[in-house]
Each structure stands twice: as C-alpha cells, then as structure tokens.
Amino acid sequence: DVKVTQSSRYLVKRTGEKVFLECVQDMDHENMFWYRQDPGLGLRLIYFSYDVKMKEKGDIPEGYSVSREKKERFSLILESASTNQTSMYLCASGASGAGEQYFGPGTRLTVT
C-alpha cells in the first residue's frame, strides 16, 4: 500500500513563527503536492513538485515556500505564520502524469 505520512496531526503556533510541515511518501512517486482544505472551499493547491529540487506554484502560494531535496520528502514552510493560515494541510503524492493522488492524514494547524 502507498503510504504518505505527515510529521504532525495537530500543531499550534504563534503569529510570526516559522513553521515547517514535513511529508514523506514511500512509493517512489515523482509528483508531490501540498494543499490546504477549508470548509466550503475544498482543497486548494499551494505548491507542487514534479521532481527533486523542482517546484511550481499552485493557486495560493503567497506566504508559503517548499523544499524537495529528496524524492520521498516534500516540505512546506510558512515563513511567518499568520492567523489566516489556520487550516488543514494535506500532502499528496502521485506517479508521473496527472493520475490519482495519495493523501497523507493531514496536519491541522492553528495559528494564534
């Protein structure tokens, strides 16, 4: 079975803190994605990566950055957390192309 793991299920941070969310997949997938999920808005793509050290902005990249130094690991960084970044963050991976995605359990981030 494909497994996508995320470093934390729940996280509470203060405004202005730098936040790191880690995601690891074990299926040697080329593509990895970071989404945030908010009620009534669905999943919105923040960033994605189609290869090591390659990254592309999604629909809402402002206030975020990413890092992919190894194929299995994709990190999301909130440079200076703000209260409007309180959300559920979901990582996903997928094989090459635009096929099905496998999601991690999510990190519920609260910024106070």
Place this chain on the structure above:
Amino acid sequence: GQNIDQPTEMTATEGAIVQINCTYQTSGFNGLFWYQQHAGEAPTFLSYNVLDGLEEKGRFSSFLSRSKGYSYLLLKELQMKDSASYLCAVTPGGFKTIFGAGTRLFVKA
C-alpha cells in the same frame, strides 16, 4: 476561470441509491476523479473517468459527459459507512488537479 460545482449536502437512507452530481468548467480536460473523505481523514481515490460513459466498480459507479461538463457518482446499496464527503476533481492539463468543495453525504438508518 476554472470551476467545479457539486451539492453541499445530501441525505439518503441505508440500502437506497444516491447520485451525486458534479459540473465543471475548466480550461482543458485530462480526466475527472472522485475521492471519498471520511471526517478527520485523508481523501481516498474512488474512480477515474477520461472517456464518456459509465465506469463501474462494485457498489460505486461514475459517469462522464465531456460535452456537457458533467459527471455523477452513483452509490448503490448504501451503507452507514458511506457517510462521508465526496470530492469531484478535474485535471485540466499538466500536473494540477482542481477540486470541488465536496458533497457531504449523510446515510440514515
């Protein structure tokens, strides 16, 4: 713009059949996905349609009409465990996938 519409909530009875509709307007089309998401859990893949017609997988079927920008997910013999959100998603091209807001299905006894 790119848009996916699906009903916010639906309620159905255990043992019945329910159809969840999805309409989309996207700049391109490389395929349509349905995902299931139980409360507090990750979405899991249910089905994929790229050609017009019906794809059947056990109790679940998914239909696509590309000319109408329309899909539906059909759930038969509903069970209580089918209570979840169902996400319609379209890949317009490239690596991106656009997700609808999801339909929350309540199955009652």
